[in-house]
Amino acid sequence: MLKSHSCGELNKKYAGKKVTLAGWVDRRRDHGRLIFIDLRDREGIVQVAFNPEVSDQCHKTANELRNEYVVRVSGEVTFRPPGTENPKLATGDIEIIAQDVEILNPSETPPFYINEDIEVEEGLRLKYRYLDLRRARMQANLLLRHRVVKFIRNFLEAKGFIEIETPILIKSTPEGARDYLVPSRRHAGRFYALPQSPQQLKQLLMVAGVEKYFQIARCFRDEDTRADRQPEFTQLDLEMSFIEQDDILDLFEGLFTSMVETAKPEGPAIKPFPRLTYADAMERYGTDKPDLRFGLEIGDLTDIAAQSDFSIFRSVVDKGGKIKGICAPGCATYTRKQLDELNRVVRELGAEGLITMALGTTTGSLDNLTLDMVRSVAAKFLSLGQIKEMAERLGAEMGDQLLIIAGKPEIVNVALGELRGEMGHRLKLAKPNLFAFTFIVNFPLLKRDEATGQWGPMHHPFTAPRDEDVPLLDTTPEKVRGKHYDMVCNGYEIAGGSLRIYTSHLQRKIFKLLGYSDEEVKENFGHLLEAFDYGAPPHGGVAAGIDRMVMILAGEETIREVIAFPKSQTATDLIFNAPSPVTEEQLAELHLRLREEL
RNA sequence: GGCCCCGUGGUGUAGCGGACUAACAUGCCACCCUGUCACGGUGGAGAUCGGGGGUUCGAAUCCCCCCGGGGUCGCCA
Numbered sequence A: 001m002l003k004s005h006s007c008g009e010l011n012k013k014y015a016g017k018k019v020t021l022a023g024w025v026d027r028r029r030d031h032g033r034l035i036f037i038d039l040r041d042r043e044g045i046v047q048v049a050f051n052p053e054v055s056d057q058c059h060k061t062a063n064e065l066r067n068e069y070v071v072r073v074s075g076e077v078t079f080r081p082p083g084t085e086n087p088k089l090a091t092g093d094i095e096i097i098a099q100d101v102e103i104l105n106p107s108e109t110p111p112f113y114i115n116e117d118i119e120v121e122e123g124l125r126l127k128y129r130y131l132d133l134r135r136a137r138m139q140a141n142l143l144l145r146h147r148v149v150k151f152i153r154n155f156l157e158a159k160g161f162i163e164i165e166t167p168i169l170i171k172s173t174p175e176g177a178r179d180y181l182v183p184s185r186r187h188a189g190r191f192y193a194l195p196q197s198p199q200q201l202k203q204l205l206m207v208a209g210v211e212k213y214f215q216i217a218r219c220f221r222d223e224d225t226r227a228d229r230q231p232e233f234t235q236l237d238l239e240m241s242f243i244e245q246d247d248i249l250d251l252f253e254g255l256f257t258s259m260v261e262t263a264k265p266e267g268p269a270i271k272p273f274p275r276l277t278y279a280d281a282m283e284r285y286g287t288d289k290p291d292l293r294f295g296l297e298i299g300d301l302t303d304i305a306a307q308s309d310f311s312i313f314r315s316v317v318d319k320g321g322k323i324k325g326i327c328a329p330g331c332a333t334y335t336r337k338q339l340d341e342l343n344r345v346v347r348e349l350g351a352e353g354l355i356t357m358a359l360g361t362t363t364g365s366l367d368n369l370t371l372d373m374v375r376s377v378a379a380k381f382l383s384l385g386q387i388k389e390m391a392e393r394l395g396a397e398m399g400d401q402l403l404i405i406a407g408k409p410e411i412v413n414v415a416l417g418e419l420r421g422e423m424g425h426r427l428k429l430a431k432p433n434l435f436a437f438t439f440i441v442n443f444p445l446l447k448r449d450e451a452t453g454q455w456g457p458m459h460h461p462f463t464a465p466r467d468e469d470v471p472l473l474d475t476t477p478e479k480v481r482g483k484h485y486d487m488v489c490n491g492y493e494i495a496g497g498s499l500r501i502y503t504s505h506l507q508r509k510i511f512k513l514l515g516y517s518d519e520e521v522k523e524n525f526g527h528l529l530e531a532f533d534y535g536a537p538p539h540g541g542v543a544a545g546i547d548r549m550v551m552i553l554a555g556e557e558t559i560r561e562v563i564a565f566p567k568s569q570t571a572t573d574l575i576f577n578a579p580s581p582v583t584e585e586q587l588a589e590l591h592l593r594l595r596e597e598l
Numbered sequence B: 001g002g003c004c005c006c007g008u009g010g011u012g013u014a015g016c017g018g019a020c021u022a023a024c025a026u027g028c029c030a031c032c033c034u035g036u037c038a039c040g041g042u043g044g045a046g047a048u049c050g051g052g053g054g055u056u057c058g059a060a061u062c063c064c065c066c067c068g069g070g071g072u073c074g075c076c077a
Helices: A056-064 A122-127 A136-158 A199-207 A245-263 A278-285 A302-306 A311-318 A336-348 A384-393 A409-426 A467-474 A504-513 A518-532 A546-554 A584-589
Strands: A018-030 A035-041 A044-050 A070-079 A094-105 A181-183 A191-193 A212-220 A232-241 A275-277 A322-328 A355-359 A401-407 A437-441 A446-448 A455-457 A484-489 A492-499 A539-545
Touching (some): A044 A056, A056 A094, A136 A245, A199 A212, A245 A437, A278 A409, A278 A437, A322 A409, A492 A546
Antiparallel strands (some): A035 A044, A181 A191, A232 A539, A437 A484, A492 A539
């Protein structure tokens, strides 16, 4: 090794010891005769003092040093003179008196600051990712991610799971996201596909008698990116045999609780994780991934509204619609402009409009509320009693603003769910350092495609229907609930899984319902159906987004911050400039010719 | 594919039709400084405003197209 110690590990216990360090110049402070260098390596920063009276040669070299120069320094760990200790630095009690210094490699002035955590345009960061990753924040994220993955491996190993790798070159199947394709040289006109997830492979491992499998699996989906979506991402993929739903949920509750306790001791997870049915989640939060760091639950006001003389309410009730709302605490003073903004949000989601109801302008008990203190288009059609009843149901007090939507139940829920999220964000209602996990269970097995009317899987086609709902497959498929569960944390979908179908006849029935022809089933899933006929055990599993979980733990806004080399929004790599053209020879070898696009 | 935001010295911002000969901070370069730690001081270099076209007497500023980055709807079993 070129160094005997790391910069960050040194403290007063090392005083008097001669050490050799190597790292990057974080900062130089030149006092003319005396020069200080903050030397940085992965473990931290330590101050090096260059005194010409100790070594004139060293002092001369120190004069040449600039930020990000790579240097090697030898010297004695020394107590700083009394009064000059730096409490902001972990190593601030001591410094290195340089006796020998060597520039291992100079550096250009970096395109952005390495030694300060300031916002830099992300494209530039991605182009110089190797410098971006040198920054303390990104080093911390890399380390956190490593620890999370290490923790998962240890935890699952202790529970009897074994890690098995599955192929990256596999087959394109019709369902799901767009595939990334890899042309075959050996088989003209044929393609591999990169896995969207190892779903079928892990089920085959269950048939193989593995019983408890997991993998830190790279997955690929050729769809548009988002702050929490990348073309390639990493899942904790897991599957077990001979289990029931609670076995998976309990396992994950234990895994993620301990993970948070280990990675973020200051912000523990609430346990046990609340378990909500899909129907409840939609009714109360308007989404299947509610952020439970704050309340602000949606309340049903239909019965009260039905009593009123407000024509909008009456007509919606007559058509079988719902009137629901949430309370925006302290927002009675919202301006017309602010309310218009909220109105726009819900209209974009298909709601007719937002009915707002400002409850006075001062705080206090609802007992003091009078009709003329209520600002709302609906006010004159409602009695004071009706208004108070609505307010109480939404947990409102004086000074709050009720946000009410009337219409089709699904639209009302989703729009209010969006408003709930928006208000939670604006009012900063989410408690910091809190990890609010929840399981969502009893999803519908199927959803209907709006355009075609065709049934599609809510999760994927291998999810088992609940036993008591199986007869409904033939009559009312929309009522069939699946043995599917999601895990949500702070409003992000972190994991999803299900108990699987493990008999070929039920799997065939589902495929048929999903509109696959016998031909397609045989071609794409024949191997799986055949496997089920060779003693497939009951099994189920789950997959968790590692990137998203680490993002939440790191307090970051995008998963790019916890991926070493992420793609840009347009799915390009800004360091390598990938994707890139290839030579005519390469294409010919792969039996490919490029289409002439318009 | 749609909608929205951003692009000004190396970096981060200000300027949003004429006073811009483009400002500020920081970084960079030089010199001074022996206890600083976001060291300090003095001086200096550095952008024709992402690219192209247009409107105008005049464009960083208004309009159109393109490129790049980001957010989002669709999409993501």
